[in-house]
Amino acid sequence: MNVLGDNPTIWVFGYGSLLWKPDFRFKSKKIGYIKDYERRFYQGNETFRGRPGQPGRVANLVENKGSQAWGVAYEISGREEVIKVLRNLYTREAACGGYVTMVTTFYPREEPHDRRLTGSHRIGQSSVTTEFQKSGNDVDCQFVYRAHTDYLHGIKRVNSDESLDGSSSDDDEDDSKQQNLRVTEILTSSERGTEDEFTRNVDSKDGEGNINYLMHYLHEFSNIKTEQFFMDFENDDHSYHESLSSTPKSSHLHRLHVVDSEHRPSPFPIQVLLYTATPDNDLYLGPADVSVMARQIVSASGSAGSNVEYVTKTADFVRKYIPEDQDSHLFSLDAKVREEVYKQHAEGSVRLQLGFADLNHDLYEMDVLAEPVMAS
Numbered sequence: 001m002n003v004l005g006d007n008p009t010i011w012v013f014g015y016g017s018l019l020w021k022p023d024f025r026f027k028s029k030k031i032g033y034i035k036d037y038e039r040r041f042y043q044g045n046e047t048f049r050g051r052p053g054q055p056g057r058v059a060n061l062v063e064n065k066g067s068q069a070w071g072v073a074y075e076i077s078g079r080e081e082v083i084k085v086l087r088n089l090y091t092r093e094a095a096c097g098g099y100v101t102m103v104t105t106f107y108p109r110e111e112p113h114d115r116r117l118t119g120s121h122r123i124g125q126s127s128v129t130t131e132f133q134k135s136g137n138d139v140d141c142q143f144v145y146r147a148h149t150d151y152l153h154g155i156k157r158v159n160s161d162e163s164l165d166g167s168s169s170d171d172d173e174d175d176s177k178q179q180n181l182r183v184t185e186i187l188t189s190s191e192r193g194t195e196d197e198f199t200r201n202v203d204s205k206d207g208e209g210n211i212n213y214l215m216h217y218l219h220e221f222s223n224i225k226t227e228q229f230f231m232d233f234e235n236d237d238h239s240y241h242e243s244l245s246s247t248p249k250s251s252h253l254h255r256l257h258v259v260d261s262e263h264r265p266s267p268f269p270i271q272v273l274l275y276t277a278t279p280d281n282d283l284y285l286g287p288a289d290v291s292v293m294a295r296q297i298v299s300a301s302g303s304a305g306s307n308v309e310y311v312t313k314t315a316d317f318v319r320k321y322i323p324e325d326q327d328s329h330l331f332s333l334d335a336k337v338r339e340e341v342y343k344q345h346a347e348g349s350v351r352l353q354l355g356f357a358d359l360n361h362d363l364y365e366m367d368v369l370a371e372p373v374m375a376s
Ligand SMILES: N[C@@H](CCC(=O)N[C@@H](CS)C(=O)NCC(=O)O)C(=O)O
Pocket: 013, 014, 015, 016, 017, 018, 019, 021, 045, 048, 049, 058, 059, 060, 092, 093, 096, 097, 099, 274, 275, 276, 304, 310
């Protein structure tokens, strides 16, 4: 019996390492929350972030009526992809992590267009980061498309078929929009380039390094109700692209759907799969004083890296992408871990391999390898 159906779609909710390390392909992702749970670091781990006898602490969810746990819901679709992801997560979460599976309701965050929308979507080996910033009556919409051997064909407006070469549709109704949207410039630069070295060249293609396309265009949202932009990306080898949106007409079309906030449909709740740890599993460590937990974390590392990295990258992701998430447990633990790292570094008991000389730099960006210095 084909329980999954021919073309299933599932959504997986991540709130710990799955926030910054979803090691599976996904079609789209949404930031939002689930109700009546909160994130805690009560689950022990003796594989990825700890060792037998010296467990690290990883994220789990505890029930608390009325609270919210924020995170990211990932959309995975297609029979092959869904089976692959379920197998991957069973191994990573259940077999190695002692987690159990749960299904609950996820509430996507509303994304009004006039707020900074920052997100990186992984498309195969490329990624698109979109940022919107309202400036007065205009919205400066920036796409940064980081490509590897991809090149950009151009941007077309779906409802007016206006291509970059200025040929516009004969549909008078769109005239009001024509004046509002003007592509001011399309910039590209090599990965090694700097902002100043941007050149204007849409069809540039560099088979070697990465290419950044930075397109600035301004349009007054007040006159535009719904705008869909397709960006055609073509891989050299026509390999499969993941789509940015839910229903691509073609695997090479990526849709950014931008609507005026007054007309944006409120996002619908989604049933998500998630993995959490309950007190009845052997690895469960449960609550402890934040200093005790911090010391445990600083002294633990496993096959995936230091437990410090796990905590600080989770906190950094939440700070950067989920400002609504005021998780005092996470942030107090993150602060105590950083304090403990510096203290033990000063005492010489923890070796830090810092990516930056500047100690005030964000720990996450320092690729801290806070592993205990083995007693000589
Ligand atoms: N299920 C949580 C926690 C996931 C998690 O941390 N799982 C551990 C398994 S113990 C893991 O995969 N760690 C990989 C790593 O630490 O890099 C989430 O949604 O983020």
